[in-house]
Amino acid sequence: MQKEIIVTGFGGQGIILAGRILGTAASLGDNKESTLVQAYGPESRGGACNAQVIISDTPIHYPYVKIPHILVAMSQAGYDKFSGLLQEDSILLTDQDLVPTTNAPCAHYEIAATRMAESLGHKMMANIIMIGFFTAITEAVSKNAALETVNRSVPKGTEEKNQKAFNKGFDYGLSTLKGKEKRAAGMTGAIAQ
Amino acid sequence: MNKQTKIILFLCNWGPHAAYLSLQDEKQNIPEAVHMVRIPCTGRVDRALLLRAFAKGADGVAMIGCSPGTCRYGSGTPTAIRNTQDTGTILDLMGIGQERLRFATFLPEQSEELLEFLQTFLHDIQKLGPTAITTLPDNPLPANPLNLPREEVSALVNTYDIHACQDCGKCSSACPLALVGKPFSARGIATAVINNELYKTNVQENVWSCLTCGLCYERCPSAVNFPAFIKELRYLYQKNTIQGNEAHGGFLHSLMRSMASPDLTPNRYQNIPEKLKIDPDSNILFYGGCAPYFDIFFSKHIDVNTEKILFDSIRLLNFFDVHPRLLGDERCCGHDLLWSGEQRHFKEVARLNVERLNSLGIETMITTCPECYMTFKTTYPDMGFQLNFEVVHLYDFLEKEIDRGAVEFTSFDKAVTFQDSCRLCRLEDRQELPRQLLARLQPNTFTEMRESGKGSMCCGNTAWTGCDSYSKAMQVKRLQQAKETGAELLITSCPKCQIHLQCAMQDPFREEELQIEMLDLTSVIAQTITWK
Numbered sequence A: 001m002q003k004e005i006i007v008t009g010f011g012g013q014g015i016i017l018a019g020r021i022l023g024t025a026a027s028l029g030d031n032k033e034s035t036l037v038q039a040y041g042p043e044s045r046g047g048a049c050n051a052q053v054i055i056s057d058t059p060i061h062y063p064y065v066k067i068p069h070i071l072v073a074m075s076q077a078g079y080d081k082f083s084g085l086l087q088e089d090s091i092l093l094t095d096q097d098l099v100p101t102t103n104a105p106c107a108h109y110e111i112a113a114t115r116m117a118e119s120l121g122h123k124m125m126a127n128i129i130m131i132g133f134f135t136a137i138t139e140a141v142s143k144n145a146a147l148e149t150v151n152r153s154v155p156k157g158t159e160e161k162n163q164k165a166f167n168k169g170f171d172y173g174l175s176t177l178k179g180k181e182k183r184a185a186g187m188t189g190a191i192a193q
Numbered sequence B: 001m002n003k004q005t006k007i008i009l010f011l012c013n014w015g016p017h018a019a020y021l022s023l024q025d026e027k028q029n030i031p032e033a034v035h036m037v038r039i040p041c042t043g044r045v046d047r048a049l050l051l052r053a054f055a056k057g058a059d060g061v062a063m064i065g066c067s068p069g070t071c072r073y074g075s076g077t078p079t080a081i082r083n084t085q086d087t088g089t090i091l092d093l094m095g096i097g098q099e100r101l102r103f104a105t106f107l108p109e110q111s112e113e114l115l116e117f118l119q120t121f122l123h124d125i126q127k128l129g130p131t132a133i134t135t136l137p138d139n140p141l142p143a144n145p146l147n148l149p150r151e152e153v154s155a156l157v158n159t160y161d162i163h164a165c166q167d168c169g170k171c172s173s174a175c176p177l178a179l180v181g182k183p184f185s186a187r188g189i190a191t192a193v194i195n196n197e198l199y200k201t202n203v204q205e206n207v208w209s210c211l212t213c214g215l216c217y218e219r220c221p222s223a224v225n226f227p228a229f230i231k232e233l234r235y236l237y238q239k240n241t242i243q244g245n246e247a248h249g250g251f252l253h254s255l256m257r258s259m260a261s262p263d264l265t266p267n268r269y270q271n272i273p274e275k276l277k278i279d280p281d282s283n284i285l286f287y288g289g290c291a292p293y294f295d296i297f298f299s300k301h302i303d304v305n306t307e308k309i310l311f312d313s314i315r316l317l318n319f320f321d322v323h324p325r326l327l328g329d330e331r332c333c334g335h336d337l338l339w340s341g342e343q344r345h346f347k348e349v350a351r352l353n354v355e356r357l358n359s360l361g362i363e364t365m366i367t368t369c370p371e372c373y374m375t376f377k378t379t380y381p382d383m384g385f386q387l388n389f390e391v392v393h394l395y396d397f398l399e400k401e402i403d404r405g406a407v408e409f410t411s412f413d414k415a416v417t418f419q420d421s422c423r424l425c426r427l428e429d430r431q432e433l434p435r436q437l438l439a440r441l442q443p444n445t446f447t448e449m450r451e452s453g454k455g456s457m458c459c460g461n462t463a464w465t466g467c468d469s470y471s472k473a474m475q476v477k478r479l480q481q482a483k484e485t486g487a488e489l490l491i492t493s494c495p496k497c498q499i500h501l502q503c504a505m506q507d508p509f510r511e512e513e514l515q516i517e518m519l520d521l522t523s524v525i526a527q528t529i530t531w532k
């Protein structure tokens, strides 16, 4: 099984770090193969940027993503650039405030990651919240591996805050899945219709 | 122990009493267990009296009146039937059983039928055996009630540091009772205690009137904890057989005192809507509180449905996949006993509750009643009753779940305002808790009342004690404040706020001016929460 992932956003959001955490979690934590291609360039000065991650049970021969199984978009520009590649069975994850306009052919899950990070007091942690969300929704990496990698990848002294951010995203992810299930079962509200 | 069966017979003076007289004249065998109380009209025996008979040890109570149409006063019979029904429903909930309370009518010439009725009733009651209600012995009459034990009074003065009072008057300028013009002074009570004047009737009246709402404590520069002080003073009064003014003839107090009977096994939650999911093995218990009793009792006067708050709470737990356990034999938490000076009964209730609840093996108790919450969470441990599980307010549970959850709230086209519960907001210091949830709702507008949060006025009564025309004046003022915000819906957070404020809305001269829809915060959330 091979999972091809694109994480996209603008410079300064920690997009590349997010990609690295996912890849590292898969290889060091879950003992899978993984690759990371990071697109720098003018992007690193605040334009669109992206990280391409491949996670696989078998050796990976080509590190570039052709068709993303999972697209994580944290900016409208990033979404616009890659959304054309999405297939029916892809999964799209977006920051709902930063990607207001979508028209995806596939399953789409939204989270207000940046707003949540702000309410936690650290806007910079939106990427970690997104990793938590990603982990819960896609199960492409295990929770333990992701959490441990987050711990090892963030600056010393900020581990606890980042863990909190991860869990925030993770819980929201679980809750989103539950909500989908409930909706599908016709149980939208608390009072039976 | 074989207690003698005791049947109280409330017998109307007019028709049926003549029948009873004939039985006596004919030296008929009226059972000894029957204790006859001759009354002017069955319609005048209120529900408080009926329940009090049981609370004081009756095993059965019969109300014998005149058949409809023959009532000398016209409306006696229907009133008596209604009162008997209400009390019967409450007896069912209490686990006493309504078959112990009977209403019947006899004409003057129906002495044989009356005798037969009494014998059958006695037979039935004997079959049922004694009720589970036991009574605590009465407090011994003090040698001189005018002279309260000096040592106990000074102990109170020291514990609550009454000498620290600077006589600044801030309490009176905050106290809602004083502000509506009642001759009432918190500072005056403090001074009276120091001067050993607790025997004065105006001081006593004041002690029983205080709402224990805690507003003065908020403002007091010397941090004199007035609510707690009043609570102890009332206990001191009770010990010296100085009774407070129990609202509604003491109906609710009889009910609560009965809860101190170890063998009483209430029979709750027989009517929960089918769709609610309950799990008897859950390690989360939902504790409802006394709302259903209130609804039955008050339905005679006002349109209240506070039991809905309990059902909506369970709906919300279910919404988040918690299927709670319910306790069929749930007692009351004892809050009102404690706050009306009935510390002995309170301690019995608390002991029984702790014993039962600690034996369940639950991890969490969730409640939405602010009084149950405060009593279990804070008062029990403070008084040495340790619980082996965590007590959580439903709002805390909801806030946590909603915060992590992919849920949202449908908007509703109403302007709303909010009535704080004095227990939750001030005594437990959690004014932020309902507000976090309120902020998530999507009403048309949300406007706080002129006095809100820590400074808010309460609903005008605590512990069913000392309700008077000033309480009404206060409630009218509060409702006017609510209307002033332009609100169409007053969101409450305590079932009693709904009852007391609804009561004030009955004012026939101010009808329009005071009417406002009320809904508990729990119900508003239950109605508008949805998965994203």
Ligand code: SF4
Residues within 6 Å of the ligand: B171, B174, B175, B176, B177, B178, B186, B209, B210, B211, B212, B213, B214, B215, B216, B217, B226, B227
């Ligand atoms: S507790 Fe409330 S009612 Fe009692 S004195 Fe203080 S402010 Fe007044």
Ligand code: SF4
Residues within 6 Å of the ligand: B164, B165, B166, B167, B168, B169, B170, B171, B172, B186, B187, B190, B216, B219, B220, B221, B222, B223, B224
């Ligand atoms: S506010 Fe406190 S210090 Fe001031 S008069 Fe009242 S009890 Fe005394």
Ligand code: SF4
Residues within 6 Å of the ligand: B247, B248, B460, B461, B464, B465, B467, B468, B471, B499, B500, B501, B503, B504
């Ligand atoms: S306000 Fe009404 S319901 Fe409340 S205690 Fe007074 S009379 Fe009873």
